[in-house]
Amino acid sequence: MTSRININRPAPQSYSPQPYASAAPPPMSTNGGVRSSGSFDASSESPLEKVRVWASWAEDQIDILSQPLRPYLPSIGRFLIVVTFLEDALRIVSQWGDQLWYLQKHRSFPWGISHFFLFINVVTMLAASGAIIAKRYSEIAVGALMGVVIIQGFGYGLIFDLNFFLRNLSVVGGLIMVFSDAISSSKRNFAGLPSLTENDRRKYFQLVGRVLLIFLFIGFMIQGQWSFARVLVSIFGLIACGMIAVGFKAKWSAAFLVILLSVFNVVINNWWSVHSHHPQRDFLKYDFFQTLSIVGGLLLLVNMGPGGLSVDEKKKIY
Numbered sequence: 001m002t003s004r005i006n007i008n009r010p011a012p013q014s015y016s017p018q019p020y021a022s023a024a025p026p027p028m029s030t031n032g033g034v035r036s037s038g039s040f041d042a043s044s045e046s047p048l049e050k051v052r053v054w055a056s057w058a059e060d061q062i063d064i065l066s067q068p069l070r071p072y073l074p075s076i077g078r079f080l081i082v083v084t085f086l087e088d089a090l091r092i093v094s095q096w097g098d099q100l101w102y103l104q105k106h107r108s109f110p111w112g113i114s115h116f117f118l119f120i121n122v123v124t125m126l127a128a129s130g131a132i133i134a135k136r137y138s139e140i141a142v143g144a145l146m147g148v149v150i151i152q153g154f155g156y157g158l159i160f161d162l163n164f165f166l167r168n169l170s171v172v173g174g175l176i177m178v179f180s181d182a183i184s185s186s187k188r189n190f191a192g193l194p195s196l197t198e199n200d201r202r203k204y205f206q207l208v209g210r211v212l213l214i215f216l217f218i219g220f221m222i223q224g225q226w227s228f229a230r231v232l233v234s235i236f237g238l239i240a241c242g243m244i245a246v247g248f249k250a251k252w253s254a255a256f257l258v259i260l261l262s263v264f265n266v267v268i269n270n271w272w273s274v275h276s277h278h279p280q281r282d283f284l285k286y287d288f289f290q291t292l293s294i295v296g297g298l299l300l301l302v303n304m305g306p307g308g309l310s311v312d313e314k315k316k317i318y
Helices: 047-066 070-094 096-106 113-134 138-155 162-182 198-213 215-221 228-246 250-268 280-304 311-317
Strands: none
Touching: 070 096, 070 113, 070 138, 070 162, 070 280, 096 113, 113 138, 138 162, 162 198, 162 215, 162 280, 198 215, 198 228, 198 280, 215 228, 215 250, 215 280, 228 250, 250 280
């Protein structure tokens, strides 16, 4: 986050998949229907039914291929979500003098207040990130990191920057996914007030979290130069974002965005290829680690599912 401003002073792993993981798609009959021994007649299938069958097959294949990683997805997702805060804490420490100069010169922070501002940010980010990775006091840690996002937005004067705002909405969405995953079974009831069960609270947090996660892609769409490839990626990405928002084939859509954002992150935000003294390097590094955090939130969505307030869950009921 601290890399969104120019603070420089003026110059003075092995696994073999199961044999059925690469199974072919459902065999098609000569008239285009799916051969099946089920209760429906393949020849009477509509195009919509064919799409549904193929989508179900693709979702099954994703489940099979991701099975070896599934036990590790929550830990990987949690680590990726907080990696942007760990990188930001390291940046502040390594650029301490430049950070102080910027806050005092451009943000009019008094001497001492600027030191305290940076110190409290570093300590909070390190402690809260460690707590989330260790799965200890996750609810408190999520609140602390949300506070860091808000405080840094105002402190560095970036709160009204549209790109910063949309990206950090996505980061907050990832943190809310952590919160929904960490909701304990203990109920804190207050006399005279209606209480929500654990499942009720979790499904509302999952709804808010998955909706906020897609704002990064909206930010990607409204900035940069347009090209045919960018239009194509934006169309498919926007469709996936819409499916995640309503909770329709949410796991499949989240897995697609994980792949899309990972490729985009390596190709576009390749900060390691930029000279260490180039001012653009810090901006690319910031974007790279924030995208990793949002990928972490999507991985938690793949692992947990969209929650009760989704089309996928309603289909199970009806």
